[in-house]
Amino acid sequence: MVETKRSAAPWGTALALVAVMAAAAAPAAAHGRGPDRARLAQRITLTNSDNGRSVTASSGDDIEVRLTSYREPGLTYSWSTPTSSNSTVLRRTTGGTAPNGNASATFRAEGDGTATITAQRRCRPDAGHICPLLVTPWKVTVEVK
Template sequence: MVGTKWSGASWSMAPALVTVMAVAAAPAAAHVRAPDRDRLAQRIVLTNADNGRSATASPGDDVEVRLTGHRENGLTWTWSTPASGDSTVLRRTAGRTAPNGDASATFHAEHAGTTTITAQRHCRPSAGHLCPLVITPWKVTVEVK
């Protein structure tokens, strides 16, 4: 506040001015970056074909899961919303299922560690059809390092 003149201004405006100046000064400190944060975040996409595989991510990366359901002979094979085994390593930021059996989710790599992403596929019958009692698991192991 060096060099600020208050001529013509009432003292009741001074606290507001100080608050605004403090908020305006905060972003300058946000530009200080750690050396390992200079890389761009990556997006890793996993699909039905990745079941049983492993993937590697870095903190800050996003892992997207896109599982495709299918319909045949009056049966719709639907996926559950993919879930992380450890949300401190991979935090889910979005997830959904669709009427056609598809499911998707996006996870943000938070910290170093290893966890799994899992989902289950099950049958939903149309009228007049019966489903087999089968649940198919889907699992990918993700190491964040």
């Protein structure tokens, strides 16, 4: 019984010390000081409905674009792979299109500035069908601070 109390005491002391250190660090972190001031990167997801929108991101954030195609009898309206107007502000890390006409891309906010992400939706006809000569642009402006 005595042996159990001795082995438990150092752990209790260590846990108490950790609690005191965490409590002391909390006020400094709350005011943007100390080692805990680093902000976690965010993931911003954009879809068809975000066309024309402006968003703000921080350096290190990921911006994911997911564009969904549109299908009607004999026609598929397919998206191009989204691109960035300025790779020093927004660098594309992944991107591509799917056979069904969907497109996606992920961009990393690299540095301060403004960039636009763009894509175009075009018609692809099935055999025996004709597409209207129409291109639908998609654009989002991203400001990285």
